[in-house]
Amino acid sequence: MTDTTTASHAASAHTTAHATTADAGSSQDxxxxxxxxxxxxxxxxxxAQGLAYxxxxxxxxxWSRRAQPAQAFADEFGGTVCDSFDALLASGIDxxxxxxxxxxxxxxxxAALQAGLHVLCEKPATINRAQLERVLAVSRASQRLFMEAMKPPFYPLYRKLRAQLAAEPIGEVGLVRAGCSVPGVPDDHPSLSFEHAGGALLDIGIYEMFxxxxxxxxxxxxxxxxRLGPSGVDTFASLNSQHERGISQLFCGLDLHGKGDALLMAKGGHVTIHEPWWNPSRATIRYADGRVVELDEPFEGGGLNYETAHFCELIxxxxxxxxxxxxDTSLQMIAMADAARAALGLKFAGE
Ligand SMILES: NC(=O)c1ccc[n+]([C@@H]2O[C@H](COP(=O)([O-])OP(=O)(O)OC[C@H]3O[C@@H](n4cnc5c(N)ncnc54)[C@H](OP(=O)(O)O)[C@@H]3O)[C@@H](O)[C@H]2O)c1
Known part of the structure; x- marks a missing residue:
């Protein structure tokens, strides 16, 4: 970290909700x-690449439905290929x-929680809030850990940013602006699939909602x-939302090209989390008094390794x-997606 005007502060202060490494408790185990x-x-x-880290x-x-890609995966990364999902659940995994x-x-x-396993689930955790409430009820009943695999908060940059803002605050963030739109995904990509509950909101927007x-x-x-595209899923959405503590301006799309930095604004300054902020490695904090703090925290292992390591510590x-x-964060994110889809008239099967 380079602080262009003041000596940098140690990253010692943190809040309970955003603890740095104390997040999971112990560490002799x-x-x-x-x-x-x-x-x-x-x-x-x-x-699997990240797991090596x-x-x-x-x-x-x-296990995957098609045996050949599953075997090729095991040949590359290790692990035993199971014959069925039930066999995977019974294979002795944690x-x-x-x-x-x-x-x-x-x-x-x-099914995995009921089988006594801890579950790390890719984003979006589910396609709507009602489904997520069912999953969380089973997590509580079975006393097993469940976490949505939302990667940004586990990256070194994001943790450093939290620590920096705790040590040298800008005040309460009152506006979040973020967006990403990626055109040109192939027609058969799951992002464009109505059957698989694709669409820009659940594929891309969910990061911004986080x-x-x-x-x-x-x-x-x-x-x-x-708007909805030819396959029936949303191909672009722009959201303006009121939250407990401020306003968010978000966009996500699959039919325009546009990525960019994320912006967090407060009375005492603003933060730019530089693109690609969903795999964050650089941020700039501009304080209202003129100080500028640059954070530069490269990540290793592809980035998913940080959430995985955290999850292991939680277990x-x-x-x-x-x-x-x-x-609650996952519930609030998917509630935003539900509201946005309702406004666009997009319902998936069974809804
Ligand atoms: N965290 C991130 O950075 C990130 C990035 C990209 C995607 N994602 C999320 O990860 C998930 C997968 O995305 P992806 O890009 O990896 O998709 P993908 O490349 O199409 O892979 C999906 C895999 O799941 C299998 N599959 C699909 N439906 C299945 C079912 N009902 N039962 C069993 N296996 C099934 C497919 O193989 P078979 O057809 O052989 O079963 C395929 O191996 C999505 O939810 C996406 O939003 C997260």
Missing amino acids: NREIRWGIVGTGRIARRF VPHARLAAL ALYIATVQDSHADYAI LAVDWLGAPRDVQTFG RAGRLESPLMPH
Whole structure:
């Protein structure tokens, strides 16, 4: 970190809700965590690559509907290929990483929790709030850990930013602005699939909803403009929302090209989390008194390793919920997505 005008402060202060490493409790316990994966597509590869950077954890078993890609995955990353999802649940793993497309997340999560496993589930955790409430009820009943795999809060940059703002505050953040729109995904990509509950809001917007909820609290009113594409899912949405502590301005899309930095504004200054802020490594804090603090925190292992390491620590500490990615945050994010989809008239099967 370079502070261009003042000596930098030690990153010692932190809040309970955003503790840095104390988040999961202890650390003498080096028990190995045996992971299973369901769904061996693109994000599962990144998870498996990241697992190599997580101490005392290994890929033990996996299953996907098609045997050949699952076997190729195991040949590359290790683990035993199971014959069925039930066989995966019974394979002796401690935790399941759900890396299928989102229409199947809730069913897999509930089955795994009921089987006594801890569950790290790709984003969006479920396709709507009602599904997520069911998953969380099972997590509580079975006393097993559940966490949505929302990666940004676990990156070194994000933690450093929290620590810096605790040490040298800018005041309460009152506006969050973030957006990302990525055109040109192939027609058969799950993002454009109505059947798999794709769409820009659940694929991309959910990261932005995380940022808004994390800094501003629960949404109170979500106003949305947007459009649906030929497959029936949303291809662009612009949201203006009132939260407990401020306003968020978000956009997400699959039909225009536009990425950018994220902006957090407060009375005492503003923060730019530089693109790609969803895999954050650089931020600039501009204080109202003229000081500028640059944060530069490269990440290793592809980035998913930080949430995975945190999740392993939570298991060892016997926790049922992450303090950095709590259940309420996931509920508030998906409530925003539900409200935005309702405004666009987008309902998925069974809704
Ligand atoms: N955290 C991140 O940075 C990040 C980035 C990208 C995507 N994601 C999320 O990760 C999830 C997967 O995305 P992806 O890009 O990896 O998709 P993908 O490449 O299409 O992979 C999905 C995998 O799941 C399997 N699958 C799909 N439906 C299934 C079902 N009902 N039961 C069992 N297996 C099923 C597919 O293989 P079979 O058809 O052979 O079963 C495939 O291996 C999505 O929810 C997405 O939002 C997260």
